[in-house]
Amino acid sequence: MTDIERDVRKVAERARDAAADLAPLSRDAKDEALTAVADALRERTEEIVAANAKDVAQARENGISEAMIDRLTLTPARITAIADAVHEIVELPDPVGEVVRGKTLPNGLELRQIRVPLGVIGIIYEGRPNVTVDAAALCLKSGNAVLLRGSSSAYSSNTVLTDVIRQALASTRVPVDAVQMVPGKSRESVKHLMRARGLVDVLIPRGGASLIQTVVNESTIPVIETGTGNCHVYVDEAADLDQALKIVLNSKTQRCSVCNASETLLVHAGIADAFLPRALAELREAGVTIHGDERVRSYDSSVVPATEEDWATEYLSLDLAVRVVDSLDEAVAHIRAYSSAHTEAIITDSQAAARRFVSLVDSAAVMVNASTRFTDGGEFGFGAEIGISTQKLHARGPMGLPELTTTKYVVTGEGHVR
């Protein structure tokens, strides 16, 4: 066993012990601890900003893009926003202890299925240091210990943020080791985290497709895949074209760097003449680069020819792949072939078309006459989310506090035997 493996196992063992002590705590105890964390973030803002400045300076030295530096940077205002987000989690109901099902069986046994924490959750994430606090707060509120493995580019920021959280916890009933950073900046420490089966209950990678793919392939711990969004908007033959235009633009341009932005537009051939010239002009106006098939290019020769790769790409930029399809079923077949099963939308006034699309498209969210941008824990009214699951097991779509729990059955009798 190497030193780094030993170090990772040590924090994981401490997390498992902390999880056992944290699980039975009341909502009051957890909310009091989260409030202490939020207060500490405000009090120690200067220290956090100073640590973050080191990361930012290093990033500039490494020639990292301004967009990435912006995501990395913490200002006093941003730290206040992070503390406010912790307060919002305090306000959310505690999922632990909820009776999901319950009944008295014919033989008199009392059966209850009760929400309990998962145990130890590992979060592997890139870029933004606010995830350190968000993830820790969501895990604590749902009674879970958390192991945090952020980007090495945010190492100083994450180290101070974790220290702020742990010092705040020290004066509360929540065990300090419920929040820990995975030691080491190297890839090796991630590898050992992914193999800590029996100590860590679930891994949640938050970041780009390649990070998620690596974790899915290499982890022996169950993984919840989040956040890969190759989302489609299908404009049906029976669409209201004004609605369609508004939704196409919003899905692509309202915030193009996020997983619920759309990446491909599919247009029914029957309305292509009426819709595409308007849509292409307005998209171009909004700064969008169109990658189109032959039929799309027949409306506008400046459209970039789309390749096979375009259909499969999550651009996360002001690029959009556009294709003309001859039927709803052809649109569904395209979505089945290329989608990451995050969110797809149909724009139609036809009840039959909407029903068929909803029935045949197997994605975490299916929108009818609404922007793909609505797939979001906050928009759905669930509160803060740890990510958007694009897998089918355990949780699908926005993952809030209940999705960070499992259940156990409690069965009470008076000497019952079979």
Added chain:
Amino acid sequence: MTDIERDVRKVAERARDAAADLAPLSRDAKDEALTAVADALRERTEEIVAANAKDVAQARENGISEAMIDRLTLTPARITAIADAVHEIVELPDPVGEVVRGKTLPNGLELRQIRVPLGVIGIIYEGRPNVTVDAAALCLKSGNAVLLRGSSSAYSSNTVLTDVIRQALASTRVPVDAVQMVPGKSRESVKHLMRARGLVDVLIPRGGASLIQTVVNESTIPVIETGTGNCHVYVDEAADLDQALKIVLNSKTQRCSVCNASETLLVHAGIADAFLPRALAELREAGVTIHGDERVRSYDSSVVPATEEDWATEYLSLDLAVRVVDSLDEAVAHIRAYSSAHTEAIITDSQAAARRFVSLVDSAAVMVNASTRFTDGGEFGFGAEIGISTQKLHARGPMGLPELTTTKYVVTGEGHVR
């Protein structure tokens, strides 16, 4: 790509296509197909018995134990029972289409979370050929395609049973390829099944601990672990000793070869004098071999000394590990160290003790004054089960039809944008 890999991928691809056609089918269509399957099982009983006789003859030649041969054998009566079990699944409600949550959001968007099938389920199982039919029927009813990989010792039986199912489906709206056997008898075909990520949505191993461990370690597909039961009964200081005796005996001896039978008895030191002599005598009377710690052996010198391995073993036989503990917390610590987190029971009249045990023991089921044998889909009133999950993600405890589904969000607007 080897021939066997190509063959496995081919059936998996056909399953994926069948799953897409099966998912939107109505309950009527699925129940009609299951009824046809039950009828075909009855009609083709002779043929099934003949194929099974080959497996049984081969097993005898291989010197397999009579207990195993009994599990392998199909008689006309057993085939009728299998067909009856399919009819029981017809009677169960269809989980698909259930609206799990739903509301109208403040902006007028209508949000519904709807149960949908998982897609393609792979079942890897040992021994009994009735699993072929049970698993296929549960998967079909929940709208899933199934890939069946049974024991090579039941190959002829499983081949005919799968043929009976598929021929019955041919005259219904359920696609025939929704039920397929994984080709090949070798371990290699299992290996390729475990790597068919993107084609198979979940693997459910049913069988012994070593089978499950292999699948968990080697599969790149999400796995639901089922059925490993190192279950504990803890007799508290405040137990009603008559109740305790009845439950201890029932948990161990009512059917010792199943996962919800108990394997370890923990007795509070405060009642050991009053309880253990009676319990040891009655257990011995029932044919149970006791493996005890020093304190247990002080009551009965014929008790076999328990080793570290005994605490960790799921005997599945008339053996029982017994230990005296000084407190409820010591019992909990023992359970945390050795349990497979299936089912643990406390026998106590103390409300405080019951509450503490339920709160601290993190297993799929926790019994208070009831036998561990009650952890069962039928006993819980859920109907037929595909297995009992001992993991925390997706499903925990008895897995019936709802546990074979996932959900999707359907969001309906009228041109809504952010």
